[in-house]
Amino acid sequence: MEKQIKYVQVSADNAENCKVYKSLMYEYIDEMNEHSERPLPKEFQQKWINSIIAMQGPTDRHLELCYVGEMPIGFLYGKIDHEDHKGFIKPGYGYIMEFYVRPDHRRKGYGKMMFKRLEQSFRLDGAEMMYLTADPVTGKPFWEAMGFNNINEKSPENQLYIYEKTVSPIGFEYGVLKSLTKETAAEIAHWEYEKPYDAYNFTNHQNGYLLDDSTWGTEQFCLVDGETILGQVACQLDGTDLWVGWSMAPQLCGQGNGAAFVDRCVSELRRIKSHTGRILLRVSAHNLRAIKAYQKVGFRYIETIQDEIAYSDRIEDFWIMELSAR
Numbered sequence: 001m002e003k004q005i006k007y008v009q010v011s012a013d014n015a016e017n018c019k020v021y022k023s024l025m026y027e028y029i030d031e032m033n034e035h036s037e038r039p040l041p042k043e044f045q046q047k048w049i050n051s052i053i054a055m056q057g058p059t060d061r062h063l064e065l066c067y068v069g070e071m072p073i074g075f076l077y078g079k080i081d082h083e084d085h086k087g088f089i090k091p092g093y094g095y096i097m098e099f100y101v102r103p104d105h106r107r108k109g110y111g112k113m114m115f116k117r118l119e120q121s122f123r124l125d126g127a128e129m130m131y132l133t134a135d136p137v138t139g140k141p142f143w144e145a146m147g148f149n150n151i152n153e154k155s156p157e158n159q160l161y162i163y164e165k166t167v168s169p170i171g172f173e174y175g176v177l178k179s180l181t182k183e184t185a186a187e188i189a190h191w192e193y194e195k196p197y198d199a200y201n202f203t204n205h206q207n208g209y210l211l212d213d214s215t216w217g218t219e220q221f222c223l224v225d226g227e228t229i230l231g232q233v234a235c236q237l238d239g240t241d242l243w244v245g246w247s248m249a250p251q252l253c254g255q256g257n258g259a260a261f262v263d264r265c266v267s268e269l270r271r272i273k274s275h276t277g278r279i280l281l282r283v284s285a286h287n288l289r290a291i292k293a294y295q296k297v298g299f300r301y302i303e304t305i306q307d308e309i310a311y312s313d314r315i316e317d318f319w320i321m322e323l324s325a326r
């Protein structure tokens with residue numbers, strides 16, 4: 001089965017989440033203490049945990065419990081550094097403060113998924129760089145595998161080496177098509193686009209097709225990079241032709257990503273549907289930015305048809321475009 005993690009932000013007003021977080025923190029501190037020459041004394045542990053919980057609130061502070069099914073498997077904790085914060089500070093950097101996967105869930109890829117989630121939060125918060133101080137035993141090999149480099153400086157706070165990495169831009173080349181799920185379909189159902197592309201909004205429209213789980217995984221997918229949804233993809237086979245429709249996530253639009261997105265969707269569709277025939281699509285003749293992206297990837301104009309715009313009774317010109325069989 002597909003691995004999935006559910007993330008829940010901890011806040012002081014949710015006693016149940018705080019309880020789960022506290023018990024994970026004691027496990028984490030015990031393990032970190034075993035690896036450290038300066039273990040955190042017992043009498044400070046509870047105070048420290050409570051102070052972390054009390055600090056939650058700002059939207060660029062992320063303390064999330066990580067669940068697989070009903071089982072809490074760990075937590076992630078990161079924030080954007082600001083000048084007025086206490087301690088060692090790199091203003092504007094994403095700072096990964098605490099990070100934990102329970103021992104029986106390690107080496108299964110969960111740590112990597114959680115890191116990608118936090119990196120995505122930093123990206124959305126506007127950070128270009130991130131840093132951490134690495135636990136020398138379990139932390140170091142993991143963070144190096146995630147692409148962090150030791151910058152040969154020790155943190156004045158805990159005397160551990162500082163590791164840094166740039167916050168990666170969205171990478172379409174790593175995008176994979178996955179079946180929609182309750183969570184991903186619900187997220188997509190809220191997508192809205194800037195004018196004049198608001199006709200493509202998912203909100204205000206009946207999302208009957210998107211939310212029809214009988215077509216998930218056969219006709220409806222999302223393109224994801226780790227935990228980030230890059231786009232929504234639908235397809236239908238008509239003889240040997242595959243008709244497609246897709247939307248890139250709104251926050252990625254208007255930045256020159258179109259061709260990379262379409263190119264990845266095409267190769268992923270060919271892979272998962274084992275489709276070698278033509279790929280066909282219908283696009284509004286006014287949607288020049290989409291047409292340009294399609295042409296870059298190799299789609300060719302076949303004909304113009306007149307049809308109703310979805311969810312309205314207005315008639316408009318649409319281009320039918322094709323990508324040749326392979």
Ligand SMILES: CC(C)(COP(=O)(O)OP(=O)(O)OC[C@H]1O[C@@H](n2cnc3c(N)ncnc32)[C@H](O)[C@@H]1OP(=O)(O)O)[C@@H](O)C(=O)NCCC(=O)NCCS
Pocket residue numbers: 028031098099100101102105106107108109110111112113132133134135137138139140141142143145146
């Ligand atoms: C560090 C930690 C979060 C890693 O979580 P994880 O779920 O085991 O990590 P993943 O399975 O996603 O590992 C991704 C990759 O990291 C590397 N890696 C992770 N742990 C490693 C280790 N102990 N030795 C060597 N490589 C390791 C591997 O390349 C791994 O890929 P692979 O297992 O497919 O070869 C987890 O070990 C942990 O919670 N440790 C205790 C707390 C801690 O050290 N936190 C970090 C504080 S700085």
